[in-house]
Amino acid sequence: MDGNMSLEEKCERLMNVVVETRKRFGEMCVDYQNKSTLMENKMLNLQVESIANCKIKSKIEIPDLSYEDTIKDMDDFKQEILVREKRIEDLLNKIRSTEKVVVQVKNDTIRQKLEKPINTKAILATVKNKNDV
Structure with missing residues (x-):
């Protein structure tokens, strides 16, 4: 079958493979970006939460x-x-x-x-x- 295909058909088939690969790769990139953003937000929330829970003592005592x-x-x-x-x-x-x-x-x-x-x-x-x- 490959032997009977013309050069144009081979090029078109290869282009379709490239397009499909790019689509799948693009979707994976978007998923990766969304997941990494979600993880960064979770880490930031954890940092903010831990800082908020810490009791910070000042080095200099403020007079009353x-x-x-x-x-x-x-x-x-x-x-x-x-x-x-x-x-x-x-x-x-x-x-x-x-x-x-x-x-x-x-x-x-x-x-x-x-x-x-x-x-x-x-x-x-x-x-x-x-x-x-």
Whole structure:
């Protein structure tokens, strides 16, 4: 029978075998993928379950803070902030008063006279300018 088959029939028969093999192999791959995914999910669930059942102790013990202690700490912190705000306000007031003194000194006529050079040429030039005006 194989001897009587034409080349086209042989090729077609081989192609059908290839197609059937691919179908079966594809189904096996899909089954394998589904089964491996199912197993991975089961393993993950077991891991999650075992982690959830473990009691983990922390290395550092967390202090038990009572409500009164927390309120006291907050009040102390507020008081500290108020004290610092007061110090800042006092500092600002001192700066403002210092600025006023500086402005007064700059406008002071005696200081202006002291800044002028005291020599005979300067005095004569000042007098001459006053007389010319």
